[in-house]
Amino acid sequence: MPDHAPLELERFLPYRLSILSNTLSQAIAREYERRFGLGVTEWRVIAVLARYDGEGLAAREVAERTAMDKVAVSRAVARLAAAGRVIRRTHRGDRRRSVLRLSAKGWAIHDAVAPRARAHERDLLARLDADERAWLERILDKLAPARPPMKAHLTDR
Amino acid sequence: MPDHAPLELERFLPYRLSILSNTLSQAIAREYERRFGLGVTEWRVIAVLARYDGEGLAAREVAERTAMDKVAVSRAVARLAAAGRVIRRTHRGDRRRSVLRLSAKGWAIHDAVAPRARAHERDLLARLDADERAWLERILDKLAPARPPMKAHLTDR
């Protein structure tokens, strides 16, 4: 009989990351889910629209920035627009593209949720000491490079 | 006008972890999905059954070990059993409980998939140097403690 060398799931890196990530996301999600009827996808859309405000993003750009696929973005935006949280217009000069912006209502939600999200992050990082935080930063940069901020003039002429 | 202090999604820890985790899981999942028609949930069940073999786990125990809820386990096991990949019997002495074991077919899949999973992990860790790996280990232990191996005699009398 061969020795099967079973995988030790609980030490397996992708598994542990998955658990950690789900635990965190769910904890945060619960909050704005309950208080604003806001799903994770919708929150992400709001977050990037807030960050790259003033330019009016196309859905595709939102997709790139949120790591969601275009279908997910489309649906999230549809819900947000229906709730009057984002304003969707059509790009003049390219009528395929949409131009998305937060409405006042959208901004209000952002301003309410963002601090809580940061608080969650802070709580999480509080479990680490300064060294560990620095290393984590560095390790994440290697494993999952954060994309550089978008260049406005290249994306929306 | 208030300054909105937008959340920088791409530096937000839970977000980055989520991206990383999804990227990894999907990369691995694609492989056994295509080659064995095996979903993530099913693979996880196989992994824990392999690891705690010889004891015959109850579904509830599988759920604990995989961080899946009991419904997900139930369905994964149903598919696996239907495909002849796990053997499901009833616990003598407690007829509510099931006793789950890998069949030869199940073991074959495990033995085919496990090395590839490990290879993925290796590739990932290869991007880090020894220091970084050690710190990652330590950080993960703090943020998402790996549960200690199950004590056989306590769980299956």
Next chain:
DNA sequence: GCGTTATAGTTTCAAATGCAACCATTGGCA
């Protein structure tokens, strides 16, 4: 200019997921 190809975004259908209700069995305990 006209046909072809590419891109933005939406819709549709199937599969995955989650939740609550449910059935069966067991364990407590009066």
Next chain:
DNA sequence: TGCCAATGGTTGCATTTGAAACTATAACGC
């Protein structure tokens, strides 16, 4: 013993998700 609560597991239903097909518009090549 005989009830009631707790546990293991499954099922039904509603929601979410993903992949591919589809619509509309724009860009390209000749």
